Amino acid sequence: MEKIVVIGLGLIGGSLAIDLKKNRGSQIIGLDKNKNHTQKALELGIIDKIGTENDIAEANVVIVAVPADAIPTVTNKVLNGVDKNTLVFDVGSVKGPVCDQIKNHANRKNYVAVHPIAGTEFSGPEAAFSGLFTNKINIICDKDKSGKKILEKTLQIFDELQMRTTFMNADEHDKHIAYVSHLSHISSFMLGKTVLEIEPNEHNIFNMAGSGFRSTVRLAKSSPAMWTPIFLQNKKNVLKSLNEYIKNLETFKNLIEEGSDEKVYSIMENTNRIKNILDGIVK
Amino acid sequence: MEKIVVIGLGLIGGSLAIDLKKNRGSQIIGLDKNKNHTQKALELGIIDKIGTENDIAEANVVIVAVPADAIPTVTNKVLNGVDKNTLVFDVGSVKGPVCDQIKNHANRKNYVAVHPIAGTEFSGPEAAFSGLFTNKINIICDKDKSGKKILEKTLQIFDELQMRTTFMNADEHDKHIAYVSHLSHISSFMLGKTVLEIEPNEHNIFNMAGSGFRSTVRLAKSSPAMWTPIFLQNKKNVLKSLNEYIKNLETFKNLIEEGSDEKVYSIMENTNRIKNILDGIVK
Known part of the structure; x- marks a missing residue:
């Protein structure tokens, strides 16, 4: 069974978890620095289990959905510990700093810089819902720096979410x-x-x-x-x-x-x- | 039959015309400097007939719904020609200049300064619709300067529109x-x-x-x-x-x-x- 680790269980991470489970039948493993968030996400059925950093090595997909300032460091750390076939993407609203941070990482090709443009004014796992991303725009930055199969998998995931993906570079x-x-x-x-x-x-x-x-x-x-x-x-x-x-x-x-x-x-x-x-x- | 003259057949004047006719069965006579507006309002059934300034003397109610800069002059002119029982109100979003313009008018008591807070980003008679004012707030300014019966009639009209009326002074x-x-x-x-x-x-x-x-x-x-x-x-x-x-x-x-x-x-x-x-x- 596909294992998806979601780090950060707020509105975006939580809503992705709900629909990835629905679309792909994957096992969703949730991590969040805020213990109330992991507990709540488990109670609401958003995640299947509360994970630890050790789950990252076993994951097929790792999604980084933490606050913008933590994304570069967390993404870098995740890349340190992943298998060569693991897809890692973040969903932050700023792409330059994370792309810069991991540009020379040995596992750079595992990473895709993603920005699914969707949201509401609400936050936390309670705000997450199925369908947040439907018919919205998704942006993938610097796609040529990602591995071909890794990129294809990403596109498939966002197609399943019924998002329209466009491409640009991170600075733009x-x-x-x-x-x-x-x-x-x-x-x-x-x-x-x-x-x-x-x-x-x-x-x-x-x-x-x-x-x-x-x-x-x-x-x-x-x-x-x-x-x-x-x-x-x-x-x-x-x-x-x-x-x-x-x-x-x-x-x-x-x-x-x-x-x-x-x-x-x-x-x-x-x-x-x-x-x-x-x-x-x-x- | 109650005769209501509406001067200015845009979103606000037009929507008032529609619901006043519905609520009170009044005859609606429309005036607008823009001949396309009067013609369109007649075609759409928003008004019963296209009027002239002569209709003002016969009216029971005159509503001034022209652009903000024209309100003081038009309201003053309307007041010159009304019967002692005629209610005149404007619906502009600025109340100081009109109240100032007509403050010493012999027919000041016929006038009520009204601001029904409703609107959309669309304009013209085509944008008018029934229900624009329902459950919205209406503001009446300087109510003590209006005649008692005139004020009562105004409140009745806005109650029928299902608006909640509050009072304040024009400067405030x-x-x-x-x-x-x-x-x-x-x-x-x-x-x-x-x-x-x-x-x-x-x-x-x-x-x-x-x-x-x-x-x-x-x-x-x-x-x-x-x-x-x-x-x-x-x-x-x-x-x-x-x-x-x-x-x-x-x-x-x-x-x-x-x-x-x-x-x-x-x-x-x-x-x-x-x-x-x-x-x-x-x-």
Whole structure:
């Protein structure tokens, strides 16, 4: 029976465990530094048993789904102890640091840099569910550095999850994802913070917030434990995206201040084309 | 038969027209500067007839649902020509300027400053639908300046729409709504703009945007024709909220730059309490 070791049993690791077991009938062995997580995952039937590091040597697949700052070290350690046919992949939202860390590892070919783009604002094994990845996009970075059979197995796993896999290099991935994902989270957190500061009377937020505010601030419910290391691991790109964002806000603010209605209008009108792109995403 | 004149047949005016006809069996007479809107509203059965300014003198209710910058003038003009029992209300997202404009009008008591908090990112009569207002919040400003019977009739109309009405003064309203609604729109528009600028290859946005980006940028699909005058009419409060927002973004950026993981974490953790407030909103 295929043995899959999942290290990190949060939303992503847990949801993968559920669907890999379903799709492949594998035995799922779970590890997590947080003992409440392993216990909970076992109770919920997400994993078949709580494992130890010794299970890694016997595993057919090892999935690294720990917080972003721990991924490079954990992945490196896992690669030290795997069999030559074992597939190792991480599912982090930043790919440069892990790829860099293991680039000269003797078992580099066992590793695939994967980013399945899916998530919710909830976290922990209780948040895991079957179908999280269905019809979503999966990104594999630096595919030529992985072994051919290892890569094929990875593709099969993500096909079974009904994800569409695309390829890019790790640096490109980290740059784009800073804008399209990491910046969204920061803009949402800071919106939440700004509103909470000005509205010490929470009744006003409750009463006045239409669905617009609700959707814009949704990501401010996300886990600080997950996002703090992501922002720091992808620091360079995140800072660049934040600088651009702040610059655009300043410009727009100045135009409002000057009463330049035509320019304010035209900036918004130009941005409306995000509508068509998003319609593409929804499809 | 009760005659209701609706001036401005966009998403809000159109949706009100549909449900007022449904709830009260009134005759709905529509006016709009845009002849395509009146024609479309008639075709869709949103209004019973296309009206002229002459219909205002005969109306039992006049609803002003024009863009924010036109509301003060149009409301003032409407008040010049109404019968002593006619209810006039506007539904704009900024209340100070209109209340100020008509504060000494002989027919001030006929007017109620209303803000039913509902909307979508779509616009025009085609976007109007029954049920837009159901279970949403309605705000009435400066209620003591409206006549008693006029106010009662307003409350009845919004009760029939199944809205929960709360009261505040116009200045307070404009301040709070800048943070909870107007700032959300700007943060979303600027996020969309920033991402479009860095990603001239729209395929990358399409491929990498998870549901997080989609919800955060949703408001960037909103109508520039509606939002430009709102930002300018509520300039003072919008600028204040933007300054606070930019300040928070700068601080957060600096903490990431310094690698202050504990502070980054604690800011996000403190902001997580928006979750409970939003759960209240969802209920």
